[in-house]
Amino acid sequence: MEQDKQGKNGFFTLFKNKVFYKQLAYAVFAMLLCFFLWLKYIDFYTLHDEYIVLPDFYGVHINDLDSVCQELDLRYVIIDSVFNKKVEKGTILEQDPIVGTKVKENRRVYFTINALQNKIVTFPYITDLSLRQAVRKLENLGLVVGNLEYKPDLARNVVLSQKVNGIKIKAGQELFVGTAVDLVIGSGLSDKTTTIPNLMGLTMQKAQTEIKVASLNLGAVIFNEGISDSSAAMVYRQNPKVNEKRKVKLGTSIDIYLQ
DSSP, X not given: OHHHHXXXXXXXXXXXXXXXXXXXXXXXXXHHHHHHHHHHHHHHHHTTTOOEEOOOOTTOBGGGHHHHHHHTTOEEEEEEEEOOTTSOTTBEEEEESOTTOEEOTTOEEEEEEEOSSOOEEEOOOOTTSBHHHHHHHHHHTTOEEEEEEEEOEEEEEEEEEEEETTEXXXXXXXXXXXXXXXXXXXXXXXXXXXXXXXXXXXXXHHHHHHHHHTTOEEEEEEEOTTOSOGGGOBEEEEESOXXXXXXXXXXXXXXXXXO
């Protein structure tokens, strides 16, 4: 019993000892300091709260990418190239991550550029195909259907021949993507007419396809002022107007107005 009393007295004496509290305070302080320093190290190592807001790289030339990305502490990878004749060759078309994304320094940004050289395709055999089939086939290859020239022939609305800049071409010849190909179409043995397609609300590309499929030609293309992206503009007016009762001759030109 005497030993138990001495043990209890020693235990309570320890808590009354000021040295003990000082050492405990030092230990807690040291632990908190180590924890604080560890957090700071993590922040420094991971660049916590330090971001780069990605700018819009659209239109930047590939020759300028090195200097632009070095200035922003970024890396880049060219993952694809496509051909767009409306945009300068070698310029950025798409980026991933998108504009405005917050990223860490040294992050990789992936780009799709406009091809430095025009893509070449082999002209397909389209003679004796219907106009609709020929238009789809040429557009799938990236070629543009130019003017339609109608010629009296037993085969109505069928491709008789094709030209580029007034010169006849044959299947197997190589053409640049985006080349305009004029088609000579059989009109039958009589003066045939067709209805006017409704182009309202279509983009220029879709409107052009509908015009060609209807055996007509694209006339004037007029854009409203202030349009920044012509590919997204929609037709709001056409001439001649849509009229189910009115017929026009094959090859008639249709003017479109876009906004």
